[in-house]
Structure formats: structure tokens, C-alpha cells
Amino acid sequence: MSHVIAERAVTSTLSPNPTVPAYSDDLQWVTAYLVAHMMSDNSRRYAYILWICVGLIFLIGCLLHWTKFRGGYLGAMWSKWGIRRRTLRFRVNSSTPGHPVSLPSNGQLLCLATLSVVVLLLSFLGPDYISPTVGVFDLSSSGLSARDTAYDVSWFVQFQPQYTINKNWWTAGGRTGIIAFALLPLCILFVLKAPPFALFALPFTVQIHFDKLSWLHRWSARLIWFITTLHVTLWSVQLALDRRPSTGKPGYTYAWQYQKFIFGWIAFALMTLLVFSSSRSLRKSHYETFYAFHVVLVPLTLVMSAFHHPPLWIWCWIALGLWVGERAWRATWWLQVNGFFGIEKSASAVVLPSRANHVPPTPSALQKSTFPPPSPYLDSRFMGSPDGSLLAPATGITYSPPPGYARAELLSGATVRLTYISPGYTSWAPGQHFLINIPSVSRFVTHPFTTASICDEQSPLTAGRAIIFLVRSKKGWTRDLWDHVAKLISTGQNHAPGEKPPNGTVMPSSGVLLKTYVEGPFGSVVRTKWESYSTTVIFVAGSGISFGLSVLEYVCLCLAGRSGKHLGGRTGGWGTQDFMTRRVRFVWLIREYAHIHWCASIIRRCMSMITSPGLEVDIFVTKSMTTVRRPIRSPPADDNLLSPPSRTFAKSPISDDDSESEFSEDGFVDLSYYAGEYGDEERDVSELPESERENYILDLTNWEDDNDASLPGEDQLNSRIHIEGKKLRRMTRMSMALDPKHHHEQDFKSRDSVRASQASTDALLPYLEESSRSSLDSKRASSSDAHLLTPRSSVTPTLTYEHSPTNSVHFSRPPTYISHSPYHPSPLHDRGPEMKLTIDTSPSFPNDHKGKGAISAVSETSFVPDRRSVNPLLHVASPEMRDVSAVSEKVRPGKPKLDRILHDEVERARGPIVVACCGPASFSALVRKAVAGEINPERARKGDLRGIIDIVSEDFEF
Known part of the structure; x- marks a missing residue:
């Protein structure tokens, strides 16, 4: 028996498509087929590389922020090019120009282009399926190669290839799926508003909030949808090409009996609805609808994606944890700001002296004021407070509404x-x-x-x-x-x-x-x-x-x-x-x-x-x-x-x-x-x-x-x-x-x-x-x-x-x-x-x-x-x-x-x-x-x- 299995494994090295026994039960066959086509753990190296790149860019941004990079020659060179922004106008008709559409700044466009290029390279450059027998970052093994060591029982059950596969429909589909999963936490980080969950907004990092990251959030979400669409398309081609030997029907016919396959389609449908409901026209004309769709569809998409492929669901749970945790934090802060924990007074208020008790400072006293010295721009009528500063409500409000x-x-x-x-x-x-x-x-x-x-x-x-x-x-x-x-x-x-x-x-x-x-x-x-x-x-x-x-x-x-x-x-x-x-x-x-x-x-x-x-x-x-x-x-x-x-x-x-x-x-x-x-x-x-x-x-x-x-x-x-x-x-x-x-x-x-x-x-x-x-x-x-x-x-x-x-x-x-x-x-x-x-x-x-x-x-x-x-x-x-x-x-x-x-x-x-x-x-x-x-x-x-x-x-x- 072992001789037969070993012979089958060696033969399979001649083809990137793994084979499975001819099970009579439809569900048993499609389960063995899909599991056999599942990417190995080592194939996730591209997700790890993606986050290594994100971490390096993030660290460089922090260093530039800490060292005030924009304050020198190189910073001026970057700002001169990076802040420029173009506007486009599309005509409504021959006589009326449309409302101008502002493109992002050159710096934002460069960030999106960099992210897109890195994602596409990690989706298609190098072999897709990495042999379970080599190191995660071992780049020496390429092409179809037989396994040299003894087989483990678990691999016979799963029928997964024990060799590296460069390119194939299902391997390319699996690899784009891995990248899409890995991008989910990054997309969520771009949308978070409140520290400490909003890592980019922390004072000791780049301190960039959602107002500057919202554009990257939208386009990273569209990039995820695009990569996921490639994943769905490539896998669909594979399922259409592979036929069950006993019936001659394509694999798509039996895939619908596999529960995780159904979860995948539900997740893709929810993601598609989420992306198109976030279009600019809907946000502008029906913001409430857009917001409601977002609140409902985001967690559903992440949960369905996790159930679709449990080996990678850690990315989904990280993204969902960040999203839920930040919302809970914001809800607590919302309760505090709006007085649900009790009405608080302003901190360390300094009260000006009354007219009756206040002795006007003499000219010599004003000149000898040690700290801070009087501003030459300050009008004389605002120089009467004890410390020489201005303590007055800058808004000039004569009526204050009740709190809340x-x-x-x-x-x-x-x-x-x-x-x-x-x-x-x-x-x-x-x-x-x-x-x-x-x-x-x-x-x-x-x-x-x-x-x-x-x-x-x-x-x-x-x-x-x-x-x-x-x-x-x-x-x-x-x-x-x-x-x-x-x-x-x-x-x-x-x-x-x-x-x-x-x-x-x-x-x-x-x-x-x-x-x-x-x-x-x-x-x-x-x-x-x-x-x-x-x-x-x-x-x-x-x-x-x-x-x-x-x-x-x-x-x-x-x-x-x-x-x-x-x-x-x-x-x-x-x-x-x-x-x-x-x-x-x-x-x-x-x-x-x-x-x-x-x-x-x-x-x-x-x-x-x-x-x-x-x-x-x-x-x-x-x-x-x-x-x-x-x-x-x-x-x-x-x-x-x-x-x-x-x-x-x-x-x-x-x-x-x-x-x-x-x-x-x-x-x-x-x-x-x-x-x-x-x-x-x-x-x-x-x-x-x-x-x-x-x-x-x-x-x-x-x-x-x-x-x-x-x-x-x-x-x-x-x-x-x-x-x-x-x-x-x-x-x-x-x-x-x-x-x-x-x-x-x-x-x-x-x-x-x-x-x-x-x-x-x-x-x-x-x-x-x-x-x-x-x-x-x-x-x-x-x-x-x-x-x-x-x-x-x-x-x-x-x-x-x-x-x-x-x-x-x-x-x-x-x-x-x-x-x-x-x-x-x-x-x-x-x-x-x-x-x-x-x-x-x-x-x-x-x-x-x-x-x-x-x-x-x-x-x-x-x-x-x-x-x-x-x-x-x-x-x-x-x-x-x-x-x-x-x-x-x-x-x-x-x-x-x-x-x-x-x-x-x-x-x-x-x-x-x-x-x-x-x-x-x-x-x-x-x-x-x-x-x-x-x-x-x-x-x-x-x-x-x-x-x-x-x-x-x-x-x-x-």
C-alpha cells in the first residue's frame, strides 16, 4: 500500500494539479479535492513579507516625523513635489462645466501606487505554492520537485502536494487570497479614528489621523476587492477545468456542497456590496444609508471571510478586534464627554481679579515683568491680567447654553x-x-x-x-x-x-x-x-x-x-x-x-x-x-x-x-x-x-x-x-x-x-x-x-x-x-x-x-x-x-x-x-x-x- 502511495506522489510531481482517490460520495470527493488544493503554511510567506514592508515604511515615517525631516533640503524637495494637487472638470453638457473633481496630492498618489505595486508583486512574483518541507523564507527551491523525506500520515489524508509549484490557476488563486486576507487589518487601521487603536494617530508614531488616511482607506478597500476578485476568478477557472473522473462533470458542480465554499461566496458578495455602497455619489446624497451599510457589512464580511478559510482567519480576527475595540473605546469616551458619568468642570480655571480689588500695574511694573515679556503686538487694553497674559473667552460669547x-x-x-x-x-x-x-x-x-x-x-x-x-x-x-x-x-x-x-x-x-x-x-x-x-x-x-x-x-x-x-x-x-x-x-x-x-x-x-x-x-x-x-x-x-x-x-x-x-x-x-x-x-x-x-x-x-x-x-x-x-x-x-x-x-x-x-x-x-x-x-x-x-x-x-x-x-x-x-x-x-x-x-x-x-x-x-x-x-x-x-x-x-x-x-x-x-x-x-x-x-x-x-x-x- 505504501508503495502505491509513494508511486502516486512521485508521479504527481509531473503535474501541478494534485490527485485524490475516486471517492463515491460527492461531499467526500469535493472535500478531498479542495483540501488537496489548499495552500501550504509556508505559502503564507508573502503575507509576512507584506507586513514586513508595511512595518518598515511605518518605521521610516516615524523616524522622519521625529527628526523633522521636512525641515531640511530633502524635506523641501519632497514637499515641493508632494503637496501639488490637480483638479479635473468633466462637462455636464456642451455649455455647462461639471463640478471640479480634486485628485489627491502627489504624495498620496505615490503612497497608493507603492502599496498597489507591492501587493501585485507579492501576488504574482515568485512561486505560488511553497513546499511544506522547505523554510518559510527559503528561496532556493523552485519549480516542481519531489519530496525526499518520508511521508507523514496527515499529508496522505489531505493529499496536498509536497513540492513547490510555480504557477497554476489554483495556486495563483490561493496566493491572491492570502494577500487579500493580509490586507484586511491594514485597511481597518486606515479607518480607525481614536487612539490607542488608531496606531497611526498615536503621538509617538506619525500622528496622522483618519482625515488624512480616509482616502487610503477607501482605495485599499478597493484594492482588497480587486485582489479578491482575482482570487475568485482564478479559482473559478480551475474548478471549471477540473472534472471528476467518475462523472465527467466540472468541479464547480460539486463545490457548492462544501460549506466553506459557500462562506467564501457570501463574503465576496458582502464585500462587493460594501465597496459599491461606499461610492462617492451615495456618500454625498445618502450619507445615513452609507453609514448604516458600513456598520452592518464590515463585521459580516470579516466573519464570513474567516469561516471561508480558517487557516487564515487570524487576519480577520485581528481586523475585527481592532474595529470592535476602537468602537467600544469611542463609546466609552462618548459617554464621558456627553456627561453620562457626571458633569465635570473645566480644569484649573484661572479667575481674573475683580475691578474693585485689582490694582492696576504701574508702567515700571510692566517693564520689569519677568515672564513672559509683553508682546509688542498686544494692544494695551489686553495687558491687565496679573501674569501679563490674556485670559478671556476668545469667542466673545455673551450667552452660554446649558451643558449638553x-x-x-x-x-x-x-x-x-x-x-x-x-x-x-x-x-x-x-x-x-x-x-x-x-x-x-x-x-x-x-x-x-x-x-x-x-x-x-x-x-x-x-x-x-x-x-x-x-x-x-x-x-x-x-x-x-x-x-x-x-x-x-x-x-x-x-x-x-x-x-x-x-x-x-x-x-x-x-x-x-x-x-x-x-x-x-x-x-x-x-x-x-x-x-x-x-x-x-x-x-x-x-x-x-x-x-x-x-x-x-x-x-x-x-x-x-x-x-x-x-x-x-x-x-x-x-x-x-x-x-x-x-x-x-x-x-x-x-x-x-x-x-x-x-x-x-x-x-x-x-x-x-x-x-x-x-x-x-x-x-x-x-x-x-x-x-x-x-x-x-x-x-x-x-x-x-x-x-x-x-x-x-x-x-x-x-x-x-x-x-x-x-x-x-x-x-x-x-x-x-x-x-x-x-x-x-x-x-x-x-x-x-x-x-x-x-x-x-x-x-x-x-x-x-x-x-x-x-x-x-x-x-x-x-x-x-x-x-x-x-x-x-x-x-x-x-x-x-x-x-x-x-x-x-x-x-x-x-x-x-x-x-x-x-x-x-x-x-x-x-x-x-x-x-x-x-x-x-x-x-x-x-x-x-x-x-x-x-x-x-x-x-x-x-x-x-x-x-x-x-x-x-x-x-x-x-x-x-x-x-x-x-x-x-x-x-x-x-x-x-x-x-x-x-x-x-x-x-x-x-x-x-x-x-x-x-x-x-x-x-x-x-x-x-x-x-x-x-x-x-x-x-x-x-x-x-x-x-x-x-x-x-x-x-x-x-x-x-x-x-x-x-x-x-x-x-x-x-x-x-x-x-x-x-x-x-x-x-x-x-x-x-x-x-x-x-x-x-x-x-x-x-x-x-x-x-x-x-x-x-x-x-x-x-
Whole structure:
């Protein structure tokens, strides 16, 4: 008997197809057949090699992150090529271009290409079936070879080949199956959001979160599906070719009787459904459906795959363990953040002294302050706290919702502002995002939104840890949120039905309270060391302002002397050894003037806190159809950041017309912004028809599905802000022309007494209620120091805000005072003439929806919510409208020349530069193109760190 078996084994070496006895029972035969064609344990060497490659790449990435590889010549070379991103536009028809599609950056494409090449090589290079008698990594044995040692009983039972097989249908199919199994944990690691399960996000590794890995997750999943499809196809060919000798029927006929074969087809079907349900179109239009499919199909696919081939199910259990473990960890953290373990207070709050007990510091005391030294950029009115730092809620919130509830307010541009206080204490880094759930809108589904605020752990008020979201209404959940809030306001409700805010809750004067749950924070921006850059440039567009605002607040507070350790970042602020930042440039591209309503209070406070040249703010409006062409003058390079602006800015007053010529000469704005290149598509937009050019400009500020229609009253607000901004700029130029010496004054000592006298009062100003602030302003105007505050206008310092029966909003503002800053007038005090706004609440759009209280009567192609009785501009608090007026001076029409702005900042810098970017695909491509053009590896090689520019962007999709 042994002679017969040995003879059969030697004969089988002549063929790569193993043979089995002619069993009469169908199940017995197909089981022996499939087991005989099962890959040997040693054939799994390719899975081990795959993970050795992944581990090496991961280790190299960690070393580059630890050693700050991007800070040298090679890093600059890599960044110059790696950050570039292309955008493609596919035409819907002959006259209408489609929405631009952004390709991943060159660096991401290289990562995917590397992974794909490694996977394909490990799937097909070298022999497929490795003999069980050789070492796992023994590469000397190849081809068909007989076994030299005695046979073991188990191999006779399994009928597996005892030799190496180079290529065959079933061996190639088995090998691709091994690689597909090995890729499962990697795909899961790319999708995990919460450390410690998210290994890539750990601080001591590469600290890259899901926002940067989501694209690799999707494509690695598609790669797994592709390799699995090859596995299924190759095995199907083998089963079709092999026939049972006794019946002559193909092996496929009997394979369905084998349970593990059925598990394999179920797993493949589930994987196919999972991949196609994750398509971009479904994610965009039916996110809830996509999410539900993912939660159900992922564990089912992994379990069915494990049962399909138990020898390899370790890969499935590792992937499933990571997925389930991370979800359980996130669920525990979710319970803590949302107060299910009890409401916690903020950590180590530092309370400012009261006005009654606080003794203002003397000028000599300010000069002798040992740590940190006063920032030359910090306005004197923010220098009154004991340690010389700024302790104030940067958001300027006057109303804090109860913990666990979000205050929802309707803003211009069909935007909802959510202000949320978490019941459980949590901290986040500037630019990170949260997953939010509002049960009254959607009970189970969460959606990601970037926070527009920072976490001030030392703030004595809850406003310091308020999480602010700006949610622009599009389709789906965001539209449901807008309709829900508008309906509550129109019916006079201040909270959602069925929800009961805590006893004693003071309801907001505007907006409604909504029960809200958050999960997070998430985001790779946490790895950014803002303090290690000489200049921070913030480029944002549209609703990407959320990302830019939190970064702007953080850097401004650090410039003012606050330590980033208590603001969600790293230890360091002005005066510390490692804090290198000396300048911030903030550029925001918007579609309408009224969109500054979203965040005027935050921008205004940063402008008041940090004066020029520490902070420069520019806001550009693209919908203003300005077509004036003027010569461009290159701005002079200013090598001294502590010097005042060049006198070229002090121009004679111009006539009261619509001219914006003062901005065309600084070289940073293109008033004829339909000309030139668009995004990164390398085409001349000026050659396109005007209607198509407008679509190209629109894509710089609007994401896909963003609505460009105006809400009731918004056109009037746009016009008023435009006019008000021009008047304020004209007044500034007149003042500078009349008294240029004042703006070039650099003697700090001469005004130390003024700073000291107002320090204790002004440091507390952000905490006061509006009534107290008005009283304080009036007292200051009549104080003995009033002669130091010279008004620039004859407007009386009164403030009124009222709703007349004709829906007219009227407010007057106090006069402009000369700032104590030696650099630039501070907008902390309101400026300019009386500003009157009349809002027409009649709908500016057709409406066929009948009945009172109707909220939405819209089509899928045009979204303009019907709010006959709800106008967001009639529910704006008076202080916020004053902030809008103050910020209007920085708003101008045109498209910014980002490359010129960045070049100017590079020349002014004293070290490396970081660019924070968030906006639609075309805007992101435009910024990346400008950054890549300014990176200069040769400059970095010579020791000039201005050649190094890092970009920190948020442009991911869930």
C-alpha cells in the first residue's frame, strides 16, 4: 500500500494539479479535492513579507516625523513635489462645466501606487505554492520537485502536494487570497479614528489621523476587492477545468456542497456590496444609508471571510478586534464627554481679579515683568491680567447654553451656528473636528464638522470651552437642520419638542436650544507645532472659515502671551524660548459680503487683540462683479516685522464713489478676477464664455451642493456692508494723511501710563454683559483720560438697536478713537458713521407652498428655504452687528492673488512658514500650487529657512 502511495506522489510531481482517490460520495470527493488544493503554511510567506514592508515604511515615517525631516533640503524637495494637487472638470453638457473633481496630492498618489505595486508583486512574483518541507523564507527551491523525506500520515489524508509549484490557476488563486486576507487589518487601521487603536494617530508614531488616511482607506478597500476578485476568478477557472473522473462533470458542480465554499461566496458578495455602497455619489446624497451599510457589512464580511478559510482567519480576527475595540473605546469616551458619568468642570480655571480689588500695574511694573515679556503686538487694553497674559473667552460669547445643549442660530448664507458646551470636560486642538448628533434632527447618525473655536482651559467662564460649529445648509442632514431650526423659530419655540432643558435654564434671546451629542476630537492638525514657524498664513474659502478661525484665535492668543498648553496646543507663547511666531496673515475668500456675519465677532476680537504688523486680515468677495483693470505694483519688502507699515499706505482721500483703486495698487487683489489661471487646471479662464467663467469663480468658494441664492434681506446687508467698509477705509486713509506721524510712532514708554490706567478695566471688558459694556464705554468717555482718546468722527457715541414695524434695523455706533498701539488703529472701539440697514423680509423667490408656517418649498436643484416669518438677520444681537460693521473695513471685492500674498510673507519672514488651508477642491489646488511655487530647497540648503513652507490643510471627505 505504501508503495502505491509513494508511486502516486512521485508521479504527481509531473503535474501541478494534485490527485485524490475516486471517492463515491460527492461531499467526500469535493472535500478531498479542495483540501488537496489548499495552500501550504509556508505559502503564507508573502503575507509576512507584506507586513514586513508595511512595518518598515511605518518605521521610516516615524523616524522622519521625529527628526523633522521636512525641515531640511530633502524635506523641501519632497514637499515641493508632494503637496501639488490637480483638479479635473468633466462637462455636464456642451455649455455647462461639471463640478471640479480634486485628485489627491502627489504624495498620496505615490503612497497608493507603492502599496498597489507591492501587493501585485507579492501576488504574482515568485512561486505560488511553497513546499511544506522547505523554510518559510527559503528561496532556493523552485519549480516542481519531489519530496525526499518520508511521508507523514496527515499529508496522505489531505493529499496536498509536497513540492513547490510555480504557477497554476489554483495556486495563483490561493496566493491572491492570502494577500487579500493580509490586507484586511491594514485597511481597518486606515479607518480607525481614536487612539490607542488608531496606531497611526498615536503621538509617538506619525500622528496622522483618519482625515488624512480616509482616502487610503477607501482605495485599499478597493484594492482588497480587486485582489479578491482575482482570487475568485482564478479559482473559478480551475474548478471549471477540473472534472471528476467518475462523472465527467466540472468541479464547480460539486463545490457548492462544501460549506466553506459557500462562506467564501457570501463574503465576496458582502464585500462587493460594501465597496459599491461606499461610492462617492451615495456618500454625498445618502450619507445615513452609507453609514448604516458600513456598520452592518464590515463585521459580516470579516466573519464570513474567516469561516471561508480558517487557516487564515487570524487576519480577520485581528481586523475585527481592532474595529470592535476602537468602537467600544469611542463609546466609552462618548459617554464621558456627553456627561453620562457626571458633569465635570473645566480644569484649573484661572479667575481674573475683580475691578474693585485689582490694582492696576504701574508702567515700571510692566517693564520689569519677568515672564513672559509683553508682546509688542498686544494692544494695551489686553495687558491687565496679573501674569501679563490674556485670559478671556476668545469667542466673545455673551450667552452660554446649558451643558449638553447647543444654541442654534440662523445666519446669512443659509448657515446655522451651533454653540455647544460639553457636560464632560474635553479639550481639542485648533482645527480639529467633532462628530455631532442632534436627536431631534436625526436620532442615530453623526456628521463631522470642524470647530470654529478653541479650547481655553484657563477661562473662568464656560464660554472658554464652547465648541462652535458653522453648518452651511446643503442637502440631506444640513438642510434638515436648517428647516428644523427655522420651523422652531417661526412657531415661537425656544427648544425642540420633547426636550426639557435643565431647571433654571435661561433661554437665549435669539435662536433655539437643541439637545446635542458630540464625539471627538479628531484630526491630524493636532500634530502641527504652530509655535515653531516664523509666520502663519491662513488661506480659507467659504465655510472653510471654521478651520481658519480656530487656528487664528490660537496663534493670536499665543502672540498675546498665552501658553498654547492651555489652548489645546503645545507649551509656549510670546516670550518663551521656543516660540518663533511673529506674524499672522489671514485671507478669507467668500461669495457674499454678508457671510462675514458668520464670525465677525471672533475676527474683530483678534484684530483688536493683535495689531499690525502682528496680524493682517484680508477678506475678498468674489460675487462683486468688478471689472476694473489697473496696473499692479509690487509691494516693497519689509524686512523688519516690528517696523510700522510703509507710508505708501497713507494716501490722500479719494472721492466718494465706488472706486476700489486703493486695493488694486497693493498687488494682492485681482479686480478683473475672471482673467488668468483657475485653480490647478492650467487653463486660461479668460478664453471661456462669461457664464462659464462665473462657474469657475463660484467653485473657489462653494463646495458641491452649496446654494448661492440670497435669503430675504441678505442683498440689503451685502450692499450695506460694502458701503460701510469703503467709508471706514476712506476715513482711515484720511486720518493717516492728516496725522502720519502718529502711525509711525514707536515709543512704547510714552504711553505706558495710559496702558496701565486702563489695564484693569479693559482686561475685564470681554466678560461684561452688553449693558455693562455700554455703561463702561460712557464712563471711559467722560473720564480724566478722555482727552487721550481723540475722536475721528463727529458721530455721537450712542448705540441703539431696534426693530421697527417696517422691519428696519437701525444702529449707531460710538466714534473711532485713536488706538494706543504704535502700529495700527485697533477696531476694538467702533468706527465710522451711522449705519442704517433696512431689511426686506418678503421672499425673493417663487413659492407655491401653501399654508402658514411653511418652512421649505424647494426643488432638489435650487434650495432657498421659505421663511416668510423667519429672517435670520432680524435675530442678530446688536453687538454682533457692530462687529460686522467693524470687520467690514477688511472686506473688498476681487479674487486674491494668493501667490503674491505668499511671496510677500516669505520675504518678510524670519524663518520657516506654515500655511493653514481649508476650502473647496479648486481653492485647495490653487493654494497648493502657490505653496509649491514658493518652496525653495536651495534656499533651505544654504540655511535660509524661508525656503521651507509646510502646509496644514483640511480637505477630507467622510
